[in-house]
Amino acid sequence: MECHRCGAGDLELDPGYPSWRRVTSDCKPWPAGGQLALCRDCHLVQAPATRAWEAGAREIYEHYAIYHQSDGAEQSVFRPGDGQGILRSDALVQSVAGEVSLPASGRLLDVGCGNGSFLRAWNRLGRSWTLCGLEVNDRHRAAIEAIPGVSALYVGDYRDVPGEFDLVSLVHVLEHLPSPQTVLIGLRSKIKAGGLLLVQVPDCAQNPFMLLVADHCSHFAMRGLATMVEASGFQVMHATNQWISKEVTVVARRTTPPASPACPPMPSDEAGLVFGGGAWLEQVVAQAGAAEKARGFGIFGTSIAATWLQTQLGGVATFFVDEDPNRVGRQFLGKPILSPAQIPSAASIYVALPQPLAGAVAGRLARPDRRLIVPPVRER
Numbered sequence: 001m002e003c004h005r006c007g008a009g010d011l012e013l014d015p016g017y018p019s020w021r022r023v024t025s026d027c028k029p030w031p032a033g034g035q036l037a038l039c040r041d042c043h044l045v046q047a048p049a050t051r052a053w054e055a056g057a058r059e060i061y062e063h064y065a066i067y068h069q070s071d072g073a074e075q076s077v078f079r080p081g082d083g084q085g086i087l088r089s090d091a092l093v094q095s096v097a098g099e100v101s102l103p104a105s106g107r108l109l110d111v112g113c114g115n116g117s118f119l120r121a122w123n124r125l126g127r128s129w130t131l132c133g134l135e136v137n138d139r140h141r142a143a144i145e146a147i148p149g150v151s152a153l154y155v156g157d158y159r160d161v162p163g164e165f166d167l168v169s170l171v172h173v174l175e176h177l178p179s180p181q182t183v184l185i186g187l188r189s190k191i192k193a194g195g196l197l198l199v200q201v202p203d204c205a206q207n208p209f210m211l212l213v214a215d216h217c218s219h220f221a222m223r224g225l226a227t228m229v230e231a232s233g234f235q236v237m238h239a240t241n242q243w244i245s246k247e248v249t250v251v252a253r254r255t256t257p258p259a260s261p262a263c264p265p266m267p268s269d270e271a272g273l274v275f276g277g278g279a280w281l282e283q284v285v286a287q288a289g290a291a292e293k294a295r296g297f298g299i300f301g302t303s304i305a306a307t308w309l310q311t312q313l314g315g316v317a318t319f320f321v322d323e324d325p326n327r328v329g330r331q332f333l334g335k336p337i338l339s340p341a342q343i344p345s346a347a348s349i350y351v352a353l354p355q356p357l358a359g360a361v362a363g364r365l366a367r368p369d370r371r372l373i374v375p376p377v378r379e380r
Contacts, residue, residue: 001048004178006263008041016278021311022214024060027303029311030214042263043271045219049178057215066114069302070326074117077244078323089121095243097125100251105129106166109190111158112173116144123149134158158187165190169198175216184232191254197234200249201225205270207246207354208277209305221274222248224266233258245357273380280378285312288350291373292316296347302332305352321349345369
């Protein structure tokens with residue numbers, strides 16, 4: 001096994017990880033048996049890109065069903081104070097537009113565009129941009145090409161996309177890719193001189209649940225991602241985990257080509273925090289396992305964390321709770337999805353989110369006739 005960023009063979013494996021059940025990035029249960037490694041040279045936390053990992057990822061993508069919990073509707077993110085929801089792509093685009101000086105017109109390429117959520121959100125800015133998407137297949141071609149402003153959906157390799165762009169975005173894409181540094185360096189050729197790169201990935205320092213996604217190959221945190229982007233020939237303008245909870249966003253401008261080899265080590269303290277997330281996950285399982293003995297046990301959420309916890313506990317939750325109206329009233333893993341108002345009296349609900357987000361949700365949902373359990377605060 002070699003690190004898929006720097007090529008070093010000095011990988012430290014987490015001995016307990018292969019026993020954990022996993023989950024796909026489209027929120028379906030996946031068997032145990034994976035690997036979690038830390039490169040001692042460049043400090044990237046990763047699932048080694050072995051043949052077994054590659055075969056599993058291919059199988060997941062063959063049956064991928066984006067946002068199946070809401071019949072394809074993009075998930076919402078919620079403000080900590082009042083719980084008001086906004087589509088995740090709208091939250092990202094509004095943050096970018098509010099913090100970055102953008103021209104009134106330009107060309108945008110969204111790499112890994114899915115069913116077009118980010119392109120729709122960009123179009124809602126009301127600017128005269130030409131929009132293009134890139135995907136590995138054309139499953140969502142009709143939906144993407146129907147978005148106002150979209151000129152093309154490209155299928156295949158980014159190197160085959162014609163022309164240059166004022167902005168290239170990778171929203172929840174880089175974590176799926178072996179050799180992420182190589183991809184970032186290669187994408188420079190698709191960005192105009194002085195153009196922008198936008199990358200968003202899960203914040204695995206804040207949210208260890210993301211370590212359990214079977215088709216994620218690299219696990220990032222904020223400073224490490226910024227280090228990788230800068231080493232790829234970009235000047236980082238914004239590196240933040242404040243725009244959207246549980247997410248790291250980097251906006252960078254294309255500068256000079258990287259020196260070779262362009263693989264400086266990522267911050268070791270941050271990498272250690274990410275790699276050590278398994279200990280916190282063990283606490284979560286023990287805590288939720290004790291709580292499920294109560295009558296009327298439910299799990300808050302219908303995404304990665306809730307999928308994994310329900311599977312790891314053996315399917316003990318009798319319902320899920322979600323604040324997203326597109327999901328309420330449906331079934332998830334064979335159980336009903338309830339709104340907060342529909343939680344049964346005397347029920348116990350495990351809030352499957354990292355702190356402090358879990359505490360904020362518990363505060364909004366608190367009632368005298370229900371018990372809300374939140375994960376422990378993670379020591380850093």
